[in-house]
Structure formats: C-alpha cells, structure tokens
Amino acid sequence: MSRLAVRLAVAAVAVALALAALAVPARWQSPPRALAQDGSVTWEWLGWSHFRFTSTTGKVILINPFVQNPDSPVKVEDIAKADLILPADGHRDEVGSTVDIAKRTGARTFQPFELGTWLIEQGVPQQQVVRSNPGGRLRMESIIVRMVGSVHGSGLPQPTPTTPYGGPAAGFVISFENGWTVYFAGSTGATQDQALWAEMYKPHMAILPMNGDREPLDFAMQVRLLKTNNPNLSMVIPHHHRAAPQPGQTTVAEVQAAIDAMDLGLSVTAPELGRVYSFGMAGK
Numbered sequence: 001m002s003r004l005a006v007r008l009a010v011a012a013v014a015v016a017l018a019l020a021a022l023a024v025p026a027r028w029q030s031p032p033r034a035l036a037q038d039g040s041v042t043w044e045w046l047g048w049s050h051f052r053f054t055s056t057t058g059k060v061i062l063i064n065p066f067v068q069n070p071d072s073p074v075k076v077e078d079i080a081k082a083d084l085i086l087p088a089d090g091h092r093d094e095v096g097s098t099v100d101i102a103k104r105t106g107a108r109t110f111q112p113f114e115l116g117t118w119l120i121e122q123g124v125p126q127q128q129v130v131r132s133n134p135g136g137r138l139r140m141e142s143i144i145v146r147m148v149g150s151v152h153g154s155g156l157p158q159p160t161p162t163t164p165y166g167g168p169a170a171g172f173v174i175s176f177e178n179g180w181t182v183y184f185a186g187s188t189g190a191t192q193d194q195a196l197w198a199e200m201y202k203p204h205m206a207i208l209p210m211n212g213d214r215e216p217l218d219f220a221m222q223v224r225l226l227k228t229n230n231p232n233l234s235m236v237i238p239h240h241h242r243a244a245p246q247p248g249q250t251t252v253a254e255v256q257a258a259i260d261a262m263d264l265g266l267s268v269t270a271p272e273l274g275r276v277y278s279f280g281m282a283g284k
C-alpha cells in the first residue's frame with residue numbers, strides 16, 4: 001500500500017470507530033457511578049424515580065430503584081455497590097428491585113415500618129432493614145437521612161396476610177458529609193408540610209414528582225413551599241416521568257410556566273439519563 005492508501009485506510013477506520021461509538025447505547029457510555037475528585041456529591045437519574053447518589057466518601061445511596069423502568073440505562077446486575085436504599089412507598093414502581101439489590105449488595109434499607117416488614121418477608125435480611133416513620137432519622141457516618149411524610153398511597157405488589165399494606169408513604173431529606181442537602185419528595189401532592197421541612201432542613205435541591213397527569217400548579221406550589229425560610233433552594237428536578245414524555249403528559253415547560261407565573265425565580269432542570277451530575281456543577 002502507498003502512504004496515501006495507508007492514510008486513507010487509517011482515516012476510514014477512524015470514521016468507522018467514531019460511527020460505532022455513536023451507535024453504542026447510552027447505557028454503556030455512562031459510568032455506573034462516579035466518585036467526584038473534588039470532594040463533591042454526585043448524582044444520576046436512572047429513569048422514572050430511580051436516583052443514585054455517591055457521597056463525598058463514596059457511599060452509594062439509591063432512591064426508588066425501579067430498574068425495570070423503560071428508560072433505565074442500567075440493569076439490576078449493573079448495580080454492584082449500594083450502601084443504602086430508600087424506597088419511598090410500597091408501589092411497584094417505587095420499591096422496584098429493592099429486594100434483589102439489598103440481597104446482592106448487603107445494602108441497608110430505610111423506609112416506613114410496614115414496608116420494611118414486607119421487605120423482610122420478601123427475604124431481605126432483617127439486620128439490613130431499618131424500619132422507621134416520618135420524623136425518623138438514619139445516620140450513616142456523617143450522612144443524615146430523615147424520613148418525612150408524603151401525601152400518597154403505599155399498596156404493595158404482593159400484599160401478605162401479615163402485611164396487607166405498606167404503611168404511610170414517605171419522602172426523604174438527605175444531608176451529605178459536605179452539608180449539601182437534597183429533598184426527595186416521593187410521589188406526594190403539594191402539602192403545607194413542605195414549608196415546615198424547608199424551614200427545618202433547608203434543602204439545596206428538590207426532586208419533585210412530575211408524573212404524566214401531574215397538575216403543573218401542584219408542582220409549582222411545592223417549589224414555593226420549599227422556599228419557605230430556605231435561601232438554599234437552587235435546583236429543582238422532576239421525577240416520575242418518561243425521558244421523552246408521551247403526548248398529553250405533563251412537561252417541564254408546563255411546570256416551568258407555572259413556576260414563572262408565581263415569580264419564584266427558579267428553573268427546573270430536566271435531568272439527562274445516566275449523566276453524572278456533581279453538586280456545584282449544574283446548580284449550587
């Protein structure tokens with residue numbers, strides 16, 4: 001081969017590789033988790049209401065690990081490490097693979113009492129299951145997780161005679177080692193209690209439900225309540241939605257319009273699937 005032919009061949013291979021890279025599904029392009037180099041907390045949206053946080057010391061916290069959701073960039077076997085799982089209520093799309101992941105990783109679970117009893121009945125070792133109620137707290141080294149209420153149901157996928165219902169539905173407020181605090185609302189509707197939690201815990205970030213038929217005004221009112229005596233709130237993320245909403249489903253544009261109509265001065269960030277966000281990168 002002449003030099004030119006070699007160069008052309010090399011260029012052709014490079015183009016082919018670049019095209020192949022584009023064709024690789026997103027799930028293989030994103031690292032399963034990331035420990036930030038600068039001591040910040042990282043988080044990922046893994047579709048629906050499944051979030052993965054990695055603390056500054058590498059503790060992995062999963063919220064609502066519904067890995068079967070149609071947008072999930074990971075499979076259950078991709079989740080090799082978890083230290084704590086927070087299922088917000090007993091619904092199938094919120095408990096998700098909590099049982100499998102807890103058994104495989106040895107992660108503790110923190111949830112309303114009756115839902116915890118049900119997880120034990122499903123085979124999660126009892127010593128991993130921390131059963132609590134709104135107002136309860138779990139400490140993991142210097143991370144603090146508080147359970148708060150949620151105006152929502154908690155029916156179980158397979159009710160048992162001893163545990164026919166999952167107890168109250170929950171939300172969570174997590175404060176990480178660096179003080180950064182996130183409020184995960186669960187599937188709640190707007191409730192005055194959110195003003196209380198805002199004042200008490202002053203979250204920097206709020207993750208609020210935006211399911212298909214969510215009233216945009218409900219979403220916006222939650223944001224307003226969460227600003228009560230809370231100067232920290234600077235990032236608002238929706239959950240419980242498809243990566244590409246179907247026609248007629250509530251959109252980020254609609255909830256943003258409702259927020260703007262209240263003059264709240266906050267913009268909603270639509271999370272990108274599998275992207276690793278770092279506290280300080282995309283918000284405060």
Ligand SMILES: [Zn+2]
Nearest residue numbers: 089091094187
């Ligand atoms: Zn639910």
